[in-house]
Amino acid sequence: MLAVDRYELGPIGTNGYVVRTDRAASEAVVVDPGDDAAGLRLELAHLGAKCSAILVTHTHWDHFGGLADLAEGTGAPVYAPELERDVLEHPASYYAGVGVSLRPWVPEHTLQGGEVVEAAGMRFEVVHVPGHSPGHLAYFADGCLFSGDVLFAGSVGRTDLPFGDWDTLLASITTLVERFPPETIVYSGHGPETTLGDEVARNPFLAELRTT
Numbered sequence: 001m002l003a004v005d006r007y008e009l010g011p012i013g014t015n016g017y018v019v020r021t022d023r024a025a026s027e028a029v030v031v032d033p034g035d036d037a038a039g040l041r042l043e044l045a046h047l048g049a050k051c052s053a054i055l056v057t058h059t060h061w062d063h064f065g066g067l068a069d070l071a072e073g074t075g076a077p078v079y080a081p082e083l084e085r086d087v088l089e090h091p092a093s094y095y096a097g098v099g100v101s102l103r104p105w106v107p108e109h110t111l112q113g114g115e116v117v118e119a120a121g122m123r124f125e126v127v128h129v130p131g132h133s134p135g136h137l138a139y140f141a142d143g144c145l146f147s148g149d150v151l152f153a154g155s156v157g158r159t160d161l162p163f164g165d166w167d168t169l170l171a172s173i174t175t176l177v178e179r180f181p182p183e184t185i186v187y188s189g190h191g192p193e194t195t196l197g198d199e200v201a202r203n204p205f206l207a208e209l210r211t212t
Contacts, residue, residue, distance in 0.1 A: 002020065002022075004019050009039075010065055011062075012190075014190060018047065019122065020120065026049055027119075028051055029054070029120050029122060029124070033066040037069035041070065051070065051076040052119045053078075055137075056079065057081075057136060061102060067088070071105055080107040081112075083112070084135040114128070124139040125139070125140040126139060133149075133161070143185060145184050145186050147188050150172055150173060151173055153192050154202070154203055156205045174209060177200055182196050182197025
């Protein structure tokens with residue numbers, strides 16, 4: 001099982017993750033650096049780990065607020081959704097009224113789903129899971145699923161934001177449930193970890209999956 005450290009970042013406590021092959025690993029992957037790049041770099045130093053890659057699940061503002069500073073400070077390549085790359089490159093055009101400062105960044109790699117990202121000794125399968133946002137990606141490695149804002153413990157991603165769609169979101173979650181085993185640990189964009197099996201069994205938003 002991977003070594004996963006969770007950090008609540010930014011004004012709404014968005015989860016960012018530092019992921020390593022094990023607790024002694026000298027390289028790490030950061031998932032969704034939503035804020036506080038300086039703090040993340042201090043944590044990486046404390047862990048004795050170099051940031052080898054940055055994975056972005058989607059480009060809602062609270063998930064990439066620390067991206068540019070972290071990428072610039074570490075030299076780590078950024079992997080992000082192809083369908084949402086314009087948001088990273090021109091955030092002011094999308095979030096002018098949000099009241100947060102977002103630095104633009106041109107991702108070194110863009111993904112559409114179906115790819116494999118190999119970094120820090122890990123192999124991440126990339127899955128396109130739209131519904132919360134059009135290009136949303138989930139990343140799976142060694143029994144761990146970084147689901148962004150698609151699936152939470154006891155809840156699911158919002159679909160009342162621009163480009164959100166409930167049927168599409170449910171289809172994306174169904175894809176994850178069918179593709180990965182129930183014991184898969186889900187590391188969400190907000191809240192505690194869970195498993196796919198627990199969510200299928202208990203999540204009130206997934207009742208449809210229990211009747212099919």
